[in-house]
């Protein structure tokens with residue numbers, strides 16, 4: 360089995376503060392993995408380092424065996440904030456920028472996703488509700504045919520019907536060999552989607568298990584497992 364993601368001895372400090380410490384993580388190609396942790400645990404930072412948006416960490420990050428930052432960036436599709444775009448930009452103009460910047464951008468996938476997620480790309484960015492903006496970011500991210508997708512809290516501000524649609528779109532449009540890391544604070548709706556779970560606690564990977572392992576070892580689902588690890592009901596030595 361090929362590892363799509365290999366992180367070795369990764370540590371990251373910002374302004375003398377430890378954000379991540381000694382992170383080691385291997386994720387096999389094709390898996391959908393939940394990256395879970397409380398506010399400020401370091402989920403976004405880990406994704407930013409993987410995508411080479413944040414720099415200066417110690418250790419190595421390899422995506423499909425590529426450790427070079429620029430090459431990694433080409434292999435990863437990461438949910439971006441769109442803050443770099445003019446508020447008055449039409450969504451179709453943002454799509455055009457993506458299509459130019461990313462050679463793996465699929466115009467057809469974009470049409471399918473925006474139709475499925477009910478996004479009108481004739482609208483301007485500043486006219487979108489928070490939820491529609493998030494859905495648009497998901498549509499752009501999944502329109503790339505990348506090796507690895509990093510979805511950072513993709514359900515923020517999104518109503519439950521739209522969450523269901525996004526989850527369906529992930530299932531429908533994910534290529535079998537594409538790997539997906541989805542960060543969140545809670546897992547209720549995505550639990551069924553996850554092959555594996557990585558929990559970040561105390562600046563590092565506290566546990567990494569498959570959903571199946573969690574069920575067989577602890578007799579509980581992913582959601583209860585996450586709560587038990589954070590709540591202290593499952594101790595580190597049991598993991």
Ligand SMILES: Nc1ncnc2c1ncn2[C@@H]1O[C@H](COP(=O)(O)OP(=O)(O)OP(=O)(O)O)[C@@H](O)[C@H]1O
Pocket residue numbers: 373374378396397398399400401402403404405544
């Ligand atoms: N640019 C920065 N400068 C200083 N500290 C930062 C910076 N970015 C993040 N941090 C700190 O790093 C820690 C991890 O933040 P990060 O955003 O990665 O966590 P998170 O798990 O994604 O949290 P959330 O779920 O709230 O989004 C936090 O303590 C945060 O304050």
